[in-house]
Amino acid sequence: MAAIPIKNRLSPKAPQDTPSRILEAAERLFLQHGFAATSMRMITAEAEVNLAAVNYHFGSKDALIEAVFTRRLGPLNRQRLGHLDRLESLAEGAPLKLETIVEAFIGSAFVNEGSANDGARLFAQLLGRAYSEPSGGVRDILYNQNKEVIKRFKAALKKALPHLSAEELVWRMHFVFGSISYTQSGTDALRLVAKYELSDGSYPQTVVKRLLPFLCAGLQAPATMHAPTVLAKVS
Amino acid sequence: MAAIPIKNRLSPKAPQDTPSRILEAAERLFLQHGFAATSMRMITAEAEVNLAAVNYHFGSKDALIEAVFTRRLGPLNRQRLGHLDRLESLAEGAPLKLETIVEAFIGSAFVNEGSANDGARLFAQLLGRAYSEPSGGVRDILYNQNKEVIKRFKAALKKALPHLSAEELVWRMHFVFGSISYTQSGTDALRLVAKYELSDGSYPQTVVKRLLPFLCAGLQAPATMHAPTVLAKVS
DNA sequence: GTCTATAAACGGATAGAC
């Protein structure tokens, strides 16, 4: 039998099949420039394939965008659910530790799979961008493919944070997604805060390590009081 | 003198001047579709002005984008700095309460100016989108116009959170901006978590009220330990 | 499956009449 399966080769200029080359080029360019600003010509140039290949293999640009997401979202979410399954069966019905839940969600998002493949890390960043895209299109794909995962994590969080109402929990998850997306979608934004170079850079594990305590503390904050805030006073 | 200045009129179909009509149409459409996906033809149709008017009044599409931001960013940041100035002079050198600082920053972003103008609220959402745009272009504008404000708030936070290293603080501010941007850039994303309608909707004051405790608790979390996390174990 | 060539529509920008 053959020595090494072709798809596991990571050598430079690995001669992949055309659809894969297109998917990966699109992933990189969508991340860098956004969806609307990335043309099929840019993609086919980056992938070093013919312009007509995209329509031949995927049908249209929109279909390509969808394909970029569906290819990775399935495995990623299976991994997240598997991680949560294992944790819950170990706990035998008891609420999980908050940090464990968040780490299972966030960690899976940042350091994927065997982690040898850095395409997965690129995709994690792309996910961050996708969540901040205009409604419709990409967002619907994400909603449909993620709803099961979100449902499961919401249930786990609900047990771990009994002091929060269902509504409050939904908001806090929203805020959590915000921090994760923003952080995932590229460390460029960090320059807005720190113009100097950061010492530990943007290595995924480091980011997760810094993000975790922030998110857990935020989630555990006392429930919101329903009195008018200071800002409500007229100016 | 005249009874009511024209610019304070809020009557329906107020016949504004062409540049303002364009700026406000652009604001709405950029928010809804993103920058690259919004064409000048869409803008001029929405504003009910002639296509050539954009180039006549602003010079180019890029210049229009810049104008959309600079028009509102100046007043908004003056307001933020003024708010912080007042708080700091009251405190007479003592560190400000964390919640006060965050509220000054975030509150100004959500409920703007006299608050009668809901254009300002639209802009707050647009800001959220802009922060998650690809690097270059819009981001440079934001960086330049916001660096003074960020510097001031960073200094205030540093005094209020002495247990954090400079580096840790920068990361936490990054996470805070993430939650704010994501939350600002439209409540549509909330549907990803809660498919049902939320009872208190997306009224700015409510959002701020819910966001504040989350962010403050996150900022106050203990500093990150520099040991390997649970996830570091091989699978 | 891959290529060239081209269709058909849309993008930003401008010239010139009014």
Added chain:
DNA sequence: GTCTATCCGTTTATAGAC
């Protein structure tokens, strides 16, 4: 300042040779 008409490059998508 506002309008029409138009230039010209780019876009997605397809037809048809190989």
